[in-house]
Amino acid sequence: MEKAPSGPLRGLRVLDLTRVLAGPTCTQMLGDMGAEVIKIERPESGDDTRGFAPPVWPGTTESAYFLGVNRNKKSLTLDIAKEEGQAIIHQLLETCDILVENFKVGALAKYGLGFDQLKAKYPGLIYCSITGFGQTGPYAPRPGYDALIQGMGGVMSLTGEPEGLPQKVGVPVADLFAGLYGCIGILAALRHRERTGQGQQIDIGMLDTSVAWLANQGMNYLATGENPPRLGNQHPNIAPYQVFPTKDGHIVLSVGNDPTFERFCKSFGCEAMLEDPRFATNAERVANRDAVTATLTPVMQSKTTAEWVAALEERKIGCGPINKLSDVFADPHVKARGCTVDLTLSNGAAVTVIANPVRLSATPADYRIAPPLLGEHSEEVLTGLLGMTEAQVQALKDKGVV
Numbered sequence: 001m002e003k004a005p006s007g008p009l010r011g012l013r014v015l016d017l018t019r020v021l022a023g024p025t026c027t028q029m030l031g032d033m034g035a036e037v038i039k040i041e042r043p044e045s046g047d048d049t050r051g052f053a054p055p056v057w058p059g060t061t062e063s064a065y066f067l068g069v070n071r072n073k074k075s076l077t078l079d080i081a082k083e084e085g086q087a088i089i090h091q092l093l094e095t096c097d098i099l100v101e102n103f104k105v106g107a108l109a110k111y112g113l114g115f116d117q118l119k120a121k122y123p124g125l126i127y128c129s130i131t132g133f134g135q136t137g138p139y140a141p142r143p144g145y146d147a148l149i150q151g152m153g154g155v156m157s158l159t160g161e162p163e164g165l166p167q168k169v170g171v172p173v174a175d176l177f178a179g180l181y182g183c184i185g186i187l188a189a190l191r192h193r194e195r196t197g198q199g200q201q202i203d204i205g206m207l208d209t210s211v212a213w214l215a216n217q218g219m220n221y222l223a224t225g226e227n228p229p230r231l232g233n234q235h236p237n238i239a240p241y242q243v244f245p246t247k248d249g250h251i252v253l254s255v256g257n258d259p260t261f262e263r264f265c266k267s268f269g270c271e272a273m274l275e276d277p278r279f280a281t282n283a284e285r286v287a288n289r290d291a292v293t294a295t296l297t298p299v300m301q302s303k304t305t306a307e308w309v310a311a312l313e314e315r316k317i318g319c320g321p322i323n324k325l326s327d328v329f330a331d332p333h334v335k336a337r338g339c340t341v342d343l344t345l346s347n348g349a350a351v352t353v354i355a356n357p358v359r360l361s362a363t364p365a366d367y368r369i370a371p372p373l374l375g376e377h378s379e380e381v382l383t384g385l386l387g388m389t390e391a392q393v394q395a396l397k398d399k400g401v402v
Helices: 022-032 064-068 083-093 146-153 173-196 206-212 215-224 258-267 282-287 289-300 305-314 325-330 332-336 378-385 390-398
Strands: 013-017 036-041 073-077 098-101 126-131 200-205 241-245 250-254 318-321 340-344 350-354
Touching (some): 022 036, 022 098, 022 173, 064 350, 073 378, 098 173, 146 173, 146 206, 173 200, 173 206, 200 206, 241 289, 250 289, 250 305, 258 282, 282 289, 305 318
Parallel strands (some): 013 036, 013 098, 036 073, 098 126, 126 200
Antiparallel strands (some): 250 318, 340 350
16 A cells, blocks of 8 residues: 655645656655655656666666656656647646646647646646756757756866866766756745745756856856866865875875864874975965875875775864775665665565655655556556546557557
């Protein structure tokens, strides 16, 4: 039996017209917080990520990618290009608080499901659109993909070794940030609706959000008009704050201020650096970062990574090993924090997913529904929520609507 929702968004219903990663990240977050999420998928094929394999989860035919962002959702297969499918969407909207979609700009309007077409009929509807470039501007019609957004948004120009190629981040951060910003917008819109009764459209462009998280590097450019160089693993504003080789591997050393640098030098035989004007302040160390690196590299190579971690932690100096994923998921702190959750698919297969990182003391994340099999909840939604008969559902299946 399905567990009743207990999160802060319980009682809210979300119509999920998203696929791949940005949109599903947003709707999974809403589901984890207690909202009922009805995921609309294409009959037979479903969300594109169902086919993003290998790897599939052992003992199943489900891709690991799909399982990662689709828990707490009910899967309803529906062809919205057919009039009957559009009619079902409208029936669902009579009961839904939020619609999230990541179609190309204008695509849903072809089916009568654009925001401007729906807002009069459903004035309280919160309608979140997540696209590559937003609903306006010269690039609005373009499709958006994570790697090209990373390139256009500037982060690739900042990532990589100084003499190497520009590098994208190793996970699809442009997609993930867009989904999370979408969720933030939805929560704000819910508060507005509480006060006024009115819904609104939330326009999330992946390029916009990528510009937003340029953070200190973006501000460095705005302050100077100079393009920041690629620095590899070094920090643009702090030194030493970087990767160093150790006797048996590598370590991240994070010396965040001058008192910490003094403590480091006095603890590990580097007092001479304190007398050198090139290293006297953080600003001087940043200006002379190559000299900092050259001076400290042999020092850092004198101990193993484990020895450095123990010694630096004892002196409250920021540091950490560079973990492989096998190290991450075996880490005692990661385990103690419950960063993974075990779920059981409806076919009985056990899967482990990455947990929601938002820790709410009174209403913690709610893991009540495992990622759904394709169309798993179609009959439940159509008969239980919309009141259709089994014969009506079968007729829809025969027409390829469901």
